[in-house]
Amino acid sequence: MTRNARELRNNATLPEHKLWRQLSAYRPRFTRQLVIGPYIADLANRRARLIIEIDGEQHLDSPNDVVRTTFLEARGWTVIRFWNHEVMESPEAVAEQVLARTAECLGGTHPQPLPSREGRTRVPRSRTVK
Numbered sequence: 001m002t003r004n005a006r007e008l009r010n011n012a013t014l015p016e017h018k019l020w021r022q023l024s025a026y027r028p029r030f031t032r033q034l035v036i037g038p039y040i041a042d043l044a045n046r047r048a049r050l051i052i053e054i055d056g057e058q059h060l061d062s063p064n065d066v067v068r069t070t071f072l073e074a075r076g077w078t079v080i081r082f083w084n085h086e087v088m089e090s091p092e093a094v095a096e097q098v099l100a101r102t103a104e105c106l107g108g109t110h111p112q113p114l115p116s117r118e119g120r121t122r123v124p125r126s127r128t129v130k
Contacts (some may be wrong), residue, residue, distance in 0.1 A: 019098070045111075050078050051079045055084065107117070
């Protein structure tokens, strides 16, 4: 399963990549292609126990997705799904929905972006010569 997850991570779909670019700057960290039992989640936040699935038309009315969601929820995960076209049309809006749901799962703590280095001046290292 780990090999499959690595392959999926290296060959992410365009919607997965777009959403990942929106979420990767936030902490607690989101993980791509996380193996959970016999399944691989598209994106997940381990601390919030939140799984984000990005689905295409092949998932429309899929009984396998119901079984998968039931399995994951029985293990304490929350699963939210978005359609490919939703992510492609508005990745920022989808990311905001994901962050809001993450905050709910974390008990109201909204994920924070990493601190920016913008505006900082670099302090040169002193060199000592022996």
